[in-house]
């Protein structure tokens with residue numbers, strides 16, 4: 001990244017701007033704020049998932065159409081949250097609605113296999129280069145099954161994961177997702193920090209954490225635990241620290257490292273799969289892992305998940321020694337929606353449009369960053385992108401530690417107050433684009449960003 005002159009954020013000014021924006025936002029969300037109190041009578045915290053209550057308050061959504069959503073107060077937004085990226089097809093896409101309606105009339109659940117399995121499996125094989133698939137209901141289930149398959153095939157317990165990535169909320173991997181900097185320890189041997197209460201401490205001994213983009217540190221971890229590592233799970237491009245791309249050769253290096261050590265490499269493509277490109281990160285970075293975990297975008301808005309792997313890895317399942325099971329696995333409604341998404345909407349042409357919107361955003365945002373000398377940069381691939389408020393490139397979780405939280409919070413508030421819906425605020429959240437985002441939608445984002453830039457530059 002070229003060195004440029006940048007301002008330093010005036011954090012007192014940022015706090016004053018935050019106060020103004022919060023004061024402007026609250027009255028617009030009066031119904032949301034009131035409804036939360038009602039819901040909280042019988043639903044813990046008034047929300048279905050804890051992250052829905054991120055600051056400043058939960059926003060209850062009424063409906064969505066195309067690239068737009070409306071909250072229960074009647075505010076209209078361009079949606080860059082898109083249900084954490086599940087709605088890359090846009091809301092209520094006619095092809096997906098039709099597939100769901102048709103299937104609903106024929107019965108929505110039997111816990112028996114149906115005849116859309118083959119088509120969906122074949123399409124995923126074509127995209128992600130792995131021969132065999134199983135279906136589940138969330139990204140959490142997909143990564144849980146990936147860990148089990150790696151352990152089942154090696155008879156080893158240890159899993160290597162990257163510091164600062166999220167793979168779902170099960171006890172095998174809910175470690176060092178966004179760990180408190182006070183608790184992370186030395187970069188050469190990071191502590192495995194539980195990211196939730198109630199995870200037995202013993203489980204942390206089964207996970208070795210390493211920094212992203214550092215093959216040397218991964219090699220050291222394998223050398224330290226020779227013959228004990230079942231496999232490594234990695235988000236091929238990190239999505240929880242803004243978008244962090246892998247350095248050239250890093251993913252291929254991990255694959256070779258795993259294989260040299262009799263271990264497996266799993267790509268968690270829950271966010272990147274079918275959003276970065278037709279074949280997700282496998283296609284973009286040209287590395288073929290042993291396992292791919294999917295969810296979100298492949299279901300077009302219904303609960304979904306999938307795990308793809310080599311025939312060797314599925315061996316214990318094929319032989320009947322190990323079960324991947326679930327009442328709703330391969331649910332017909334999910335399969336019908338997935339079929340429509342994969343065959344009718346997220347076709348190869350769709351990525352031309354996603355890349356075009358990505359280009360418009362980046363080409364709109366970059367000159368603004370330069371003009372106002374912001375310590376920031378914009379990055380992304382296909383449907384996923386982010387603005388990172390740092391003058392230097394983030395390559396791993398620890399690079400995000402000094403980035404001021406209130407700057408991205410102000411950016412979030414200013415977008416929200418000006419008709420852009422982002423994922424519930426988190427310090428380093430990404431955006432998702434849909435195939436139906438228009439040029440005007442991109443312009444709204446860029447115009448709002450310019451207002452933000454002018455405000456923080458004083």
Ligand SMILES: Cc1ncc(COP(=O)(O)O)c(C=O)c1O
Pocket residue numbers: 084137138139140141143166167168169235239268269270271295296
């Ligand atoms: C990379 C990644 N893996 C797994 C998950 C878990 O997926 P789910 O929320 O569907 O369980 C997420 C969720 O955001 C994710 O971003």
